[in-house]
Amino acid sequence: MSARAAFVLLFTVAAFALMAVCPSARAQRPAATGAAYLVIVHPGVGIQSLDRKSLEDVFLKRITSWSDGQIIHPADLAPDSPVRRAFTRDVLNRSVEAVKGYWQQRIFSGRDVPPPEFPHDEDVVQYVEHHEGGIGYVSGGAHVGGCRVVAVQ
Numbered sequence: 001m002s003a004r005a006a007f008v009l010l011f012t013v014a015a016f017a018l019m020a021v022c023p024s025a026r027a028q029r030p031a032a033t034g035a036a037y038l039v040i041v042h043p044g045v046g047i048q049s050l051d052r053k054s055l056e057d058v059f060l061k062r063i064t065s066w067s068d069g070q071i072i073h074p075a076d077l078a079p080d081s082p083v084r085r086a087f088t089r090d091v092l093n094r095s096v097e098a099v100k101g102y103w104q105q106r107i108f109s110g111r112d113v114p115p116p117e118f119p120h121d122e123d124v125v126q127y128v129e130h131h132e133g134g135i136g137y138v139s140g141g142a143h144v145g146g147c148r149v150v151a152v153q
Helices: 003-021 053-057 082-093 097-110 122-130
Strands: 037-041 134-139 148-152
Touching: 037 082, 037 122, 053 082, 082 097, 082 134, 122 134
Parallel strands: none
Antiparallel strands: 037 134, 037 148
C-alpha cells in the first residue's frame, strides 16, 4: 500500500470515528425538513413522488411531458447555489460544470436549451406556480407557496 493510500485510509477511519463520538461533527442540513432540497411541482401536476432516474431525465430534458401529456417545465437554481450543487450531485450524478457541458453540446447541436436558472428559491417557486407542468427544487427550509412538494425515491 502506498503512503498516499495509507493516509487516505487513516483519514477516512478517523473521520468516521469522529462522527460516531461527536454528532455535531456531521454535516448539518436545514432543520425544517432535514433535506438539503425539496422538489416542488405545479399544483396541477398529478404525481406524488418521482424516482431519481426519472427526475434526472426531467432535468436533462430526456423526458418532456408528464404521463397525462402535459409539457414539463423544469427550473434550476443558479450554478453557484449550494442547493443546486447538492441537487445536481444527488439527482443528476454529476457536477454542475458537467451539466453545463452537457447543455453546451445540446445547444450547439440545436437539440435543446437548458431549463431557466433563477437566483433565489422564491423565483423558482414563482416560476413553478405560474407554469402548468412546472417542476423545480428549492432549499429544504424554503416556503413553497402554492406548489406541492413531491417525494424523491
